[in-house]
Amino acid sequence: xxxILIVGCGCRGRALAASLDGHAVxxxxxxxxxxxxLAASGIEGVAVDPDRLATLLPALSGVTxxxxxxxxxxxxxxxxxxxLRTLMEHLVDTPVRGLVYEGAGTVDGELLEQGxxxxxxxxxxxxxxxxxxxxxxxxxxxxxxxxxxxxERLLSG
Numbered sequence: 142x143x144x145i146l147i148v149g150c151g152c153r154g155r156a157l158a159a160s161l162d163g164h165a166v167x168x169x170x171x172x173x174x175x176x177x178x179l180a181a182s183g184i185e186g187v188a189v190d191p192d193r194l195a196t197l198l199p200a201l202s203g204v205t206x207x208x209x210x211x212x213x214x215x216x217x218x219x220x221x222x223x224x225l226r227t228l229m230e231h232l233v234d235t236p237v238r239g240l241v242y243e244g245a246g247t248v249d250g251e252l253l254e255q256g257x258x259x260x261x262x263x264x265x266x267x268x269x270x271x272x273x274x275x276x277x278x279x280x281x282x283x284x285x286x287x288x289x290x291x292x293e294r295l296l297s298g
Contacts, residue, residue: 143296144203148191149210149243150179153278155286157208158184164292167200191220194227206239206295207232208288210244212253212278221248221256231264239270239295241288245277270295 143164147154150168158166159182169191170176179186191211201207211220217267219225227240232240242260244253249273257273264271270277272291 143205143206144202145206145292146204147184147208147210148189148197149214150184151210152184153213153281153284154208154210155179155182155184156285157176158182159284160289161292167204169194169197169200179282192217192224192225196230198227198231201232201235201237204235206241206254206292207237208241209245209256209289210243211256212243214246216247217247218252221252222259225256226259226263229259229267232263232269233267237269239272239298241272241274241291241295243278243288244273244275245284247279268298 145166147168154168166184168179169187169189171190173188176186176188178213186202214220223288244257246279248270262270274287274291276287278284
């Protein structure tokens with residue numbers, strides 16, 4: 142059993158968590174009030190702000206794979222830029238074995254491609270296993286299957 146951290150555990154994150162049979166899931170929310178909602182869904186909820194990585198770092202404890210579900214975080218463009226780059230650099234010194242980047246959503250396509258390139262570069266530079274899922278989350282079933290396959294590839298690799 143692995144612990145999966147879902148950063149951005151809204152509706153899609155909860156659906157992903159429910160589909161990750163056999164794994165412990167920790168999900169992030171920006172709202173303290175939503176932590177109890179996550180717990181009611183069987184998810185260990187933590188309140189963090191992905192725009193402030195210092196709030197996220199304690200949530201990495203015991204995590205094997207991170208799912209960075211920021212494809213619809215239009216109000217936080219840096220989660221596809223400097224925040225993501227800094228996180229990837231930090232992962233070098235953690236036991237995290239991989240990151241799945243949501244490379245599609247309602248965020249501007251250029252930002253999503255910038256984030257995907259940051260993930261690819263970090264993977265090459267520091268040998269951080271990664272997956273980029275570019276399936277439109279509006280195609281929910283296909284997106285969910287692709288996310289699960291990406292997590293499983295990281296866990297088996």
